[in-house]
Amino acid sequence: MRAVMASAALLASEVAIAAATPAASPVATPAAAPGSLGGQLAQMVFGLLLVVGLIFFLAWLLRRMQGAAPKGGQVIEVIGSRAIGPRDRLLLVQVGKEQILIGHSPGSIEALHVLAEPVDVPASARQATPEFAQRLMELMGKDQKDKQ
Numbered sequence: 001m002r003a004v005m006a007s008a009a010l011l012a013s014e015v016a017i018a019a020a021t022p023a024a025s026p027v028a029t030p031a032a033a034p035g036s037l038g039g040q041l042a043q044m045v046f047g048l049l050l051v052v053g054l055i056f057f058l059a060w061l062l063r064r065m066q067g068a069a070p071k072g073g074q075v076i077e078v079i080g081s082r083a084i085g086p087r088d089r090l091l092l093v094q095v096g097k098e099q100i101l102i103g104h105s106p107g108s109i110e111a112l113h114v115l116a117e118p119v120d121v122p123a124s125a126r127q128a129t130p131e132f133a134q135r136l137m138e139l140m141g142k143d144q145k146d147k148q
Helices: 004-020 035-066 131-139
Strands: 075-082 089-095 096-106 109-112
Touching: none
Parallel strands: none
Antiparallel strands: 075 089, 089 096, 096 109
16 A cells, blocks of 8 residues: 555656646747747848848949049040931041941941041040930939040
8 A cells, every 4th residue: 555655646746747847848940939020021121231232332332443444545445426227326436546437237347437537526526425325424413524
């Protein structure tokens, strides 16, 4: 009888200990934890903003580095440009001391004429920027005349 009482007491103590300790919870996944969805979303948005900011910073830096490059060392210079169709252009190009009239179309570029005497072009007319790009630069506050 003593053995039965001892076993009952041992069983009762084990039940009491098991009731007193919290049950082991299953491993919680990060998505199951409360509030972690908002944290993950904030982390993702912050990372996205960081990457976009880095892209804009590198674009700004590249633009500054290109603007600082000396432009006087170019051998080939486009003196003038004229659109003769929706996709066709005439270009007056100076290579060294020689000027060449070039026809440019989507499928080809051809030298049309090499000028015996170079055409004297005023500095204001030397701009070969297309009209749309020129207007866009003016709207953005970057006047092309300041760069020359």
